[in-house]
Amino acid sequence: MIGSNKVLSVIPARGGSKRLPGKNILQLNGAPLIVYSIQAALGCHFVDKVVVSTNSYEIAKIAIDAGAEVDMRSEELSTDNTTTIDVLKDLLTRQNSYDICVTLQPTSPLRTADDVTKSLELFDKMNADAVISVSKAEHPPQWINTIGRNGEMDSFFSEEIKTKRSQDLGDYFRLNGAIFCNSIKRLLNSNSPIFNSNCYAYVMPLKRSVDIDTKDDFELAEYYMTKNL
Secondary structure (H helix, E strand, O other): OEEEEEEEEEOOOOOOOOOOOHHHHOOOOOOOOHHHHHHHOOOOOOOEEEEEEEEEHHHHHHHOOOOOOEEOOOOOOOOOOOOOHHHHHHHOOOOOOOEEEOOOOOOOOOOOOOOOOOHHHHHHHHHOOOEEEEEOOOHHHHHHOOOOOOOOOOOOOOHHHHHHOHOOOEEEEEEEEEEEEHHHHHHHOOOOOOOOEEEEEOOOOOHHHHOOOHHHHHHHHHHHHHHHO
């Protein structure tokens, strides 16, 4: 609980992955990937309950062993087209005694309990409806564009950008997928955990912002973790 608000942490972890099969339970530095998110939630003293939402009994067993509760999804919420917001709305209507939902994706193992704690402190300080984790963009968005069918870059940069150094373009930030703190009341009436108002950014360093989707991502996370960077 923070202030007068009860806090539920939800870790959505569907079994199966096309790009990186079984990624939520791959062994990362001696533990299944999902365990790091469970530990981050349990390590935050503001969090009252940690629930893993899954359709996999293997994931469920690992989650329970790690100290979380489990909510088994229906088949309708276990397809490739199921969105996180769909899962959250279904679960939150049955966990109706909480005020704040902290969603932690299991693919962000370098996010820490301290990150969760600071996100909730920011939520409370700003009287926010949402706090979303971000990290500084590796490159300015002005350097991103499509290329032609034959690889041509005729209109890739505007004339103004061609003469600019990256440091002249200012700082930009991107979602890193690690933490979503939301007012449950507002989340239940939204189609996204990112709100257009009263929503604030919690900035995380790049080294804790790895979001695992591919083997390269996994190996990068493993490098950061084993080097303790």
